[in-house]
Amino acid sequence: MEHIVIIGGGGTGAAIAHDLVLRGFKVTLxxxxxxxxxxxxxxxxxxxxxxxxxxxxxxxxxxxxxENKILRQIAPEAIEPNDGLFxxxxxxxxxxxxxxxxxxxxxxxxxxEISAQRAIALEPELNPGLKSAVQVPDATxxxxxxxxxxxxxxxxxxxxxxxxxxxxxxxxxxxxVTGIRVFDHQTHREYDVQGDLFIxxxxxxxxxxxxxxxxxxxxxxxxxxxVAVNARLTNMVINRLHKADEGDIIVPQxxxxxxxxxxxxxxxxxxxxxxxxxxxxxxxxxxxxxPGVKKTKIHSTWYAIRP
Numbered sequence: 001m002e003h004i005v006i007i008g009g010g011g012t013g014a015a016i017a018h019d020l021v022l023r024g025f026k027v028t029l030x031x032x033x034x035x036x037x038x039x040x041x042x043x044x045x046x047x048x049x050x051x052x053x054x055x056x057x058x059x060x061x062x063x064x065x066x067e068n069k070i071l072r073q074i075a076p077e078a079i080e081p082n083d084g085l086f087x088x089x090x091x092x093x094x095x096x097x098x099x100x101x102x103x104x105x106x107x108x109x110x111x112x113e114i115s116a117q118r119a120i121a122l123e124p125e126l127n128p129g130l131k132s133a134v135q136v137p138d139a140t141x142x143x144x145x146x147x148x149x150x151x152x153x154x155x156x157x158x159x160x161x162x163x164x165x166x167x168x169x170x171x172x173x174x175x176x177v178t179g180i181r182v183f184d185h186q187t188h189r190e191y192d193v194q195g196d197l198f199i200x201x202x203x204x205x206x207x208x209x210x211x212x213x214x215x216x217x218x219x220x221x222x223x224x225x226x227v228a229v230n231a232r233l234t235n236m237v238i239n240r241l242h243k244a245d246e247g248d249i250i251v252p253q254x255x256x257x258x259x260x261x262x263x264x265x266x267x268x269x270x271x272x273x274x275x276x277x278x279x280x281x282x283x284x285x286x287x288x289x290x291p292g293v294k295k296t297k298i299h300s301t302w303y304a305i306r307p
Contacts, residue, residue, distance in 0.1 A: 001026045005180060005193060007167050007209055008201035009033075010040035011143075014150035016201055021157040028193065029159060030182060032166035039203050040147055042304035044226050044251045044258040046237055047071065047079060047139040051086060051111070052244050054103035055096075061107040068137060071146070078146040082252065084138025084237035085119060088131045089288060093241045097132065100241060104136070111136055125233045125292045138237040140251055170198075170213040177213055204269045204305040221269035222306045224261035225278035227286075229296040233257045238289050247285025256299055259286040269305045278303075 004020055006013045009031025020027045031037075050064030072079055088094045104111045112135040119133035120126050155161055162182075169181035171192070179194045202209045204221040211217075224246075232252050240248035251258040262278045279301045287294045 002196040004197045005195040006199045006201050009035045010038050010203055011147040013201035014147040017154035017159045018150040021154050021159045027159040029161050030165045030167055031163045035163050036144055036147055039304050043143055044260050045141050045143045045253050046251045047141040049137045050107055050109050051104050051136040054107050055099055058107050065109050075146055075149050078142045080140040082140055082236050084136050086134045086239045086241040088241040094131055096242050123234045123236055125290045127291060204307040206307055219307050220265045222263050222265055223272050223303045224263045225303045226258055226260040227279055227282045227301050228256045228258050228299040229293055230299040231296045233290050233292050247282050250286055250290055274303050
């Protein structure tokens with residue numbers, strides 16, 4: 001039986017482990033910290049319909065809507081199927097709408113144009129000056145529960161999940177990776193693991209893992225700040241109807257509202273400081289969509305790092 005080694009214990013690694021054990025492979029996954037302690041445990045929980053990417057990255061948009069449909073079927077208890085609204089606030093947003101609708105259709109993403117009055121009836125906290133809206137099949141997912149389903153399924157089917165185990169080196173023979181060196185942070189021991197195939201599922205840390213094997217990956221970590229305010233201001237996901245930018249997503253999560261996100265680039269995902277000015281920036285930008293965020297108490301502010 002072929003042994004496949006997965007490096008990275010986030011949502012991607014979890015889903016890959018789940019998939020591979022169902023295909024009959026021997027699977028071992030290594031995560032240097034606690035499971036989901038990287039990007040997966042920090043994101044805003046938006047299950048994209050793909051509409052956000054339909055204009056500038058249609059291939060990603062198609063993947064999003066395919067995954068959206070699958071996840072609604074196999075893990076409904078981790079998903080709130082609340083849909084989303086892309087709202088136009090000015091003439092530039094309105095001018096963007098025809099291209100947006102055409103590209104959504106080409107990517108297989110269902111859309112429904114609704115009037116400003118209907119949008120405000122659905123979501124009374126929206127900016128009363130909005131000009132138009134488009135409804136899409138966005139959803140809210142539980143950023144922890146969803147991948148934990150995959151870990152549980154993978155483990156039940158025989159995958160070995162090794163947390164607090166950091167990959168610190170690779171062994172190669174004839175230009176192929178044959179094994180890894182692992183440091184166990186709990187026992188403070190190092191040991192070797194042999195494998196037939198090695199999957200780099202480290203996300204924003206993928207470049208650092210690649211470098212250990214002498215592989216240069218053109219990946220830059222992109223941190224982004226999110227702000228949670230202490231009220232559920234909308235029931236649907238709210239997006240600005242324009243080219244994806246900072247501070248143009250609002251995601252309801254239980255009794256909170258998540259505002260996001262900013263972005264900057266860094267060379268090392270382990271050396272990032274949270275810029276405090278980004279908190280106010282997210283509030284100001286998201287208040288254009290839902291003015292009430294300015295009057296709502298901040299619950300927490302944090303960053304996640306995207307690859």
